[in-house]
Amino acid sequence: MKLFKHPFMKIIALLLGVCLFAFAGQAMGEDEEEDGGTIVFTKPVKAVIFEHKIHMEMGMECDSCHDDIFEMATGTAEENDDFTMKSLYAGKYCGACHDGDTAFASNTRCTACHIGVRGYQRMNGESPDAEGHGGGHE
Amino acid sequence: MKERSSRHLANITDEERRTFLKLGLKITGVMAGGSILSLVSVKDRPAHAYMDMTGYVKNDYKPHYCMVIRQNHCVDCEKCKEACVKTNHVPSYGWRTNILERKVDTEDGQTMTIFMPVLCNHCMNPPCVRVCPTKATYKDEKTGIVMMDYDKCIGCKTCMAACPYNARYFKEENRAIDKCNFCYDTRLSKGEKLTACAAACPANVRVFGDLKDKNGEPYKLIHKPDRVVWVLRPETGAKPTIFYIND
Numbered sequence: 001m002k003l004f005k006h007p008f009m010k011i012i013a014l015l016l017g018v019c020l021f022a023f024a025g026q027a028m029g030e031d032e033e034e035d036g037g038t039i040v041f042t043k044p045v046k047a048v049i050f051e052h053k054i055h056m057e058m059g060m061e062c063d064s065c066h067d068d069i070f071e072m073a074t075g076t077a078e079e080n081d082d083f084t085m086k087s088l089y090a091g092k093y094c095g096a097c098h099d100g101d102t103a104f105a106s107n108t109r110c111t112a113c114h115i116g117v118r119g120y121q122r123m124n125g126e127s128p129d130a131e132g133h134g135g136g137h138e
Numbered sequence: 139m140k141e142r143s144s145r146h147l148a149n150i151t152d153e154e155r156r157t158f159l160k161l162g163l164k165i166t167g168v169m170a171g172g173s174i175l176s177l178v179s180v181k182d183r184p185a186h187a188y189m190d191m192t193g194y195v196k197n198d199y200k201p202h203y204c205m206v207i208r209q210n211h212c213v214d215c216e217k218c219k220e221a222c223v224k225t226n227h228v229p230s231y232g233w234r235t236n237i238l239e240r241k242v243d244t245e246d247g248q249t250m251t252i253f254m255p256v257l258c259n260h261c262m263n264p265p266c267v268r269v270c271p272t273k274a275t276y277k278d279e280k281t282g283i284v285m286m287d288y289d290k291c292i293g294c295k296t297c298m299a300a301c302p303y304n305a306r307y308f309k310e311e312n313r314a315i316d317k318c319n320f321c322y323d324t325r326l327s328k329g330e331k332l333t334a335c336a337a338a339c340p341a342n343v344r345v346f347g348d349l350k351d352k353n354g355e356p357y358k359l360i361h362k363p364d365r366v367v368w369v370l371r372p373e374t375g376a377k378p379t380i381f382y383i384n385d
Contacts, residue, residue, distance in 0.1 A: 045215035045340060111251040116214020118239050128239070
């Protein structure tokens with residue numbers, strides 16, 4: 001009780017608490033950004049999306065995939081000639097889990113990961129139907 | 139898709155039913171508000187019955203070029219479009235083939251993306267040919283391909299309005315309508331067996347070949363027992379020769 005002799009001190013303490021909480025929250029936010037974010041593969045085909053967040057929420061850890069299945073550096077896998085569906089079916093890359101056992105098989109639900117040129121354009125703020133070889137069918 | 143297939147069956151005319159039965163296919167439903175017809179290969183129907191049917195088979199096309207699209211394998215990589223553009227000098231404002239996209243709700247409450255390749259359907263009863271005032275567009279007597287004679291085209295765009303598939307565009311460079319011709323001038327006539335799009339597809343989505351060749355892939359895919367096959371906008375009566383399947 002003697003700690004907050006003056007009502008003013010209480011307010012100070014409260015403000016301090018709020019500040020500390022806010023700082024902690026910010027720090028957590030930074031950590032989330034460091035989970036790798038959204039990865040979009042454009043080779044060998046446009047485009048495949050990988051969300052770190054979704055996979056982390058399933059309880060996976062960084063070392064579930066890094067650096068064994070995938071290098072940390074973005075774009076490393078795409079430089080490999082064997083970064084293909086055939087490799088996935090053989091249990092490489094995404095296929096390490098997407099084998100129909102741990103996660104849905106690589107030869108099913110194609111568009112769960114393949115967002116296509118249209119999805120890629122949308123991510124880059126372009127409209128797939130705006131111009132070029134797009135164009136609606138309606 | 140399959141669970142949506144039992145709707146709007148009443149809208150199919152008897153004539154349409156008979157036509158597809160003769161093809162050895164049974165109509166099982168109409169999807170997407172009547173714009174998509176679904177068919178199942180009839181098990182007890184001998185494959186040779188196909189040769190007797192009117193419309194799709196009573197013709198002299200040899201080979202009768204067609205395309206079967208394995209829709210669920212399309213991931214919109216658009217290598218087909220790139221190959222088409224390069225092969226047929228398609229300008230940036232037009233297309234001969236395109237990929238459409240739509241979101242559908244799945245049974246488990248999630249949303250699924252479907253990519254649908256589209257191109258000229260090389261119809262048996264092409265509305266574009268019917269309306270062309272100069273006979274610039276015509277159905278090739280040998281192959282069934284809906285072709286263009288650019289010199290005869292006056293650019294009136296009536297065919298563009300008539301096409302149920304939006305498969306035509308006005309090409310400024312030619313001052314004429316341009317469209318898919320199954321790469322007849324650029325590839326088939328030079329001995330190639332596939333269209334540029336079919337050759338470029340990494341997932342074998344576009345299966346091109348002779349509709350009458352019983353040993354050919356299109357025939358085998360269409361006539362596999364219990365296979366659901368559908369065409370786009372059957373209600374127009376255009377009788378498209380681009381067939382869609384999920385496998």
